[in-house]
Amino acid sequence: MLKILLIEDEFIIAKDIKVLLSKNNFAIVDYARNYNQALDLFLKNTYNLVISDINLNDKKDGIEIITEFSKLKKIPVVYLTAYSDTDIVTRAEKTMPFAYILKPYNNNQLMATINLAILNFNKQTSAIPKQAKNTSKLELLTSREKEVLVTLSSGKITKEIAEELNISVHTVEQHKKNIKKKLNLTTIGELIKFTMSSELFVFK
Incomplete structure:
Protein backbone atom coordinates (compact mmCIF):
# COMPACT_ATOMS: atom_id res chain seq x y z
CA MET A 1 0.00 0.00 0.00
CA ASN A 106 -11.37 14.76 -11.33
CA ASN A 107 -11.08 11.71 -9.04
CA ASN A 108 -9.99 9.34 -11.81
CA GLN A 109 -7.46 11.89 -13.05
CA LEU A 110 -5.99 12.22 -9.56
CA MET A 111 -5.61 8.45 -9.14
CA ALA A 112 -4.08 7.98 -12.58
CA THR A 113 -1.70 10.90 -12.02
CA ILE A 114 -0.48 9.46 -8.72
CA ASN A 115 0.22 6.09 -10.37
CA LEU A 116 2.06 7.73 -13.25
CA ALA A 117 4.08 10.00 -10.97
CA ILE A 118 5.34 7.05 -8.94
CA LEU A 119 6.05 4.97 -12.04
CA ASN A 120 7.97 7.80 -13.69
CA PHE A 121 9.91 8.47 -10.51
CA ASN A 122 10.84 4.80 -10.16
CA LYS A 123 11.83 4.70 -13.80
CA GLN A 124 14.16 7.68 -13.39
CA THR A 125 15.78 6.27 -10.27
CA SER A 126 16.10 2.70 -11.54
CA ALA A 127 18.55 1.14 -13.94
CA ILE A 128 15.88 0.41 -16.54
CA PRO A 129 16.89 2.22 -19.75
CA LYS A 130 14.38 4.08 -21.89
CA GLN A 131 13.80 2.49 -25.27
CA ALA A 132 12.65 4.58 -28.22
CA LYS A 133 10.93 1.61 -29.84
CA ASN A 134 8.76 1.11 -26.74
CA THR A 135 7.86 4.79 -26.66
CA SER A 136 6.74 4.65 -30.29
CA LYS A 137 4.51 1.68 -29.49
CA LEU A 138 2.52 3.88 -27.07
CA GLU A 139 0.89 5.46 -30.12
CA LEU A 140 -0.90 2.15 -30.67
CA LEU A 141 -2.77 2.51 -27.38
CA THR A 142 -5.84 4.59 -26.61
CA SER A 143 -5.85 6.97 -23.60
CA ARG A 144 -7.94 4.50 -21.61
CA GLU A 145 -5.59 1.63 -22.48
CA LYS A 146 -2.68 3.73 -21.21
CA GLU A 147 -4.53 4.33 -17.95
CA VAL A 148 -5.18 0.61 -17.57
CA LEU A 149 -1.54 -0.19 -18.38
CA VAL A 150 -0.18 2.26 -15.82
CA THR A 151 -2.57 1.12 -13.10
CA LEU A 152 -1.81 -2.51 -13.89
CA SER A 153 1.93 -1.83 -13.79
CA SER A 154 1.59 -0.26 -10.34
CA GLY A 155 0.51 -3.61 -8.94
CA LYS A 156 -3.28 -3.42 -9.11
CA ILE A 157 -5.44 -6.45 -9.84
CA THR A 158 -8.36 -6.36 -12.29
CA LYS A 159 -11.01 -5.60 -9.67
CA GLU A 160 -8.95 -2.73 -8.21
CA ILE A 161 -8.36 -1.28 -11.68
CA ALA A 162 -12.09 -1.44 -12.44
CA GLU A 163 -12.97 0.37 -9.21
CA GLU A 164 -10.21 2.94 -9.62
CA LEU A 165 -11.10 3.83 -13.23
CA ASN A 166 -14.85 3.43 -12.67
CA ILE A 167 -15.28 0.78 -15.38
CA SER A 168 -16.44 -2.84 -15.30
CA VAL A 169 -14.20 -5.84 -14.64
CA HIS A 170 -15.12 -7.15 -18.10
CA THR A 171 -14.00 -3.85 -19.68
CA VAL A 172 -10.67 -4.02 -17.85
CA GLU A 173 -10.07 -7.57 -19.07
CA GLN A 174 -10.87 -6.50 -22.63
CA HIS A 175 -8.45 -3.58 -22.37
CA LYS A 176 -5.74 -5.89 -21.01
CA LYS A 177 -6.32 -8.27 -23.90
CA ASN A 178 -6.09 -5.42 -26.42
CA ILE A 179 -2.94 -4.02 -24.80
CA LYS A 180 -1.15 -7.38 -24.88
CA LYS A 181 -2.13 -7.89 -28.52
CA LYS A 182 -1.06 -4.41 -29.63
CA LEU A 183 2.26 -4.57 -27.77
CA ASN A 184 2.84 -8.25 -28.55
CA LEU A 185 3.37 -9.05 -24.85
CA THR A 186 1.94 -11.91 -22.82
CA THR A 187 2.80 -11.55 -19.11
CA ILE A 188 2.27 -8.89 -16.46
CA GLY A 189 6.02 -8.75 -15.92
CA GLU A 190 6.55 -7.88 -19.59
CA LEU A 191 3.92 -5.14 -19.37
CA ILE A 192 5.58 -3.62 -16.29
CA LYS A 193 9.00 -3.68 -17.93
CA PHE A 194 7.51 -2.09 -21.06
CA THR A 195 5.90 0.69 -19.01
CA MET A 196 9.10 1.40 -17.09
CA SER A 197 11.21 1.54 -20.27
CA SER A 198 8.89 3.77 -22.28
CA GLU A 199 8.14 7.49 -22.21
CA LEU A 200 4.72 7.13 -20.64
CA PHE A 201 4.23 10.68 -19.43
CA VAL A 202 1.77 12.00 -16.88
CA PHE A 203 -1.67 12.79 -18.30
CA LYS A 204 -2.46 16.48 -18.22
Missing part, protein backbone atom coordinates in the same frame (compact mmCIF):
# COMPACT_ATOMS: atom_id res chain seq x y z
CA LEU A 2 1.22 3.48 -0.84
CA LYS A 3 1.96 6.06 1.84
CA ILE A 4 1.21 9.65 0.81
CA LEU A 5 1.75 12.99 2.51
CA LEU A 6 -1.01 15.48 1.70
CA ILE A 7 -0.35 19.18 2.33
CA GLU A 8 -3.62 21.10 2.04
CA ASP A 9 -5.06 23.91 4.16
CA GLU A 10 -8.67 23.51 3.00
CA PHE A 11 -10.16 20.90 5.33
CA ILE A 12 -13.01 19.78 3.03
CA ILE A 13 -10.67 19.19 0.08
CA ALA A 14 -8.15 17.38 2.28
CA LYS A 15 -10.88 15.16 3.73
CA ASP A 16 -12.24 14.32 0.25
CA ILE A 17 -8.78 13.38 -1.03
CA LYS A 18 -7.99 11.31 2.05
CA VAL A 19 -11.28 9.39 1.78
CA LEU A 20 -10.77 8.84 -1.96
CA LEU A 21 -7.22 7.54 -1.63
CA SER A 22 -8.06 5.37 1.37
CA LYS A 23 -10.64 3.40 -0.63
CA ASN A 24 -9.73 -0.17 -1.57
CA ASN A 25 -6.50 0.14 0.43
CA PHE A 26 -4.97 2.31 -2.29
CA ALA A 27 -2.97 4.47 0.12
CA ILE A 28 -2.44 5.58 3.70
CA VAL A 29 -2.66 9.38 3.76
CA ASP A 30 -1.07 11.64 6.37
CA TYR A 31 -2.50 15.15 6.34
CA ALA A 32 -0.73 18.44 7.11
CA ARG A 33 -2.28 21.91 7.02
CA ASN A 34 0.91 23.97 7.19
CA TYR A 35 4.68 23.97 6.92
CA ASN A 36 5.44 22.94 10.51
CA GLN A 37 3.05 19.97 10.42
CA ALA A 38 4.30 18.90 6.97
CA LEU A 39 7.97 19.07 7.96
CA ASP A 40 7.36 17.11 11.16
CA LEU A 41 5.58 14.32 9.26
CA PHE A 42 8.14 14.30 6.43
CA LEU A 43 11.03 13.88 8.86
CA LYS A 44 9.33 11.13 10.88
CA ASN A 45 7.96 9.00 8.02
CA THR A 46 8.85 7.54 4.64
CA TYR A 47 6.46 8.47 1.82
CA ASN A 48 5.98 7.26 -1.74
CA LEU A 49 4.56 10.60 -2.86
CA VAL A 50 3.73 14.12 -1.71
CA ILE A 51 0.57 15.92 -2.84
CA SER A 52 0.78 19.62 -2.05
CA ASP A 53 -1.50 22.56 -2.62
CA ILE A 54 0.57 25.45 -3.96
CA ASN A 55 -1.49 28.22 -2.39
CA LEU A 56 -1.34 27.71 1.37
CA ASN A 57 -2.45 30.29 3.91
CA ASP A 58 0.80 29.95 5.83
CA LYS A 59 4.28 31.43 6.15
CA LYS A 60 5.45 29.14 3.34
CA ASP A 61 3.52 28.11 0.23
CA GLY A 62 3.58 24.63 -1.26
CA ILE A 63 6.47 25.39 -3.61
CA GLU A 64 8.67 26.64 -0.77
CA ILE A 65 7.84 23.57 1.31
CA ILE A 66 8.67 21.16 -1.52
CA THR A 67 11.90 23.08 -2.20
CA GLU A 68 12.99 22.37 1.36
CA PHE A 69 11.86 18.75 1.18
CA SER A 70 13.87 18.18 -2.01
CA LYS A 71 17.04 19.13 -0.14
CA LEU A 72 16.34 16.37 2.36
CA LYS A 73 15.11 13.60 0.05
CA LYS A 74 14.05 13.16 -3.56
CA ILE A 75 10.40 12.16 -3.80
CA PRO A 76 7.71 12.41 -6.50
CA VAL A 77 5.46 15.44 -6.10
CA VAL A 78 2.01 16.28 -7.43
CA TYR A 79 0.87 19.89 -7.05
CA LEU A 80 -2.72 20.97 -6.56
CA THR A 81 -3.59 24.51 -7.57
CA ALA A 82 -6.60 26.65 -8.33
CA TYR A 83 -4.53 28.77 -10.70
CA SER A 84 -2.56 28.15 -13.89
CA ASP A 85 -0.60 31.39 -13.60
CA THR A 86 2.64 31.34 -15.62
CA ASP A 87 4.75 32.74 -12.76
CA ILE A 88 3.49 30.06 -10.37
CA VAL A 89 4.18 27.29 -12.87
CA THR A 90 7.68 28.67 -13.51
CA ARG A 91 8.45 28.66 -9.79
CA ALA A 92 6.99 25.20 -9.36
CA GLU A 93 8.99 23.74 -12.26
CA LYS A 94 12.22 24.41 -10.38
CA THR A 95 11.19 21.74 -7.87
CA MET A 96 10.69 19.24 -10.74
CA PRO A 97 7.15 18.07 -9.91
CA PHE A 98 5.66 15.15 -11.82
CA ALA A 99 2.28 16.79 -12.38
CA TYR A 100 -0.04 19.70 -11.73
CA ILE A 101 -3.74 19.15 -11.10
CA LEU A 102 -6.10 22.10 -11.34
CA LYS A 103 -8.94 22.42 -8.87
CA PRO A 104 -11.66 21.26 -9.10
CA TYR A 105 -9.97 17.94 -9.86
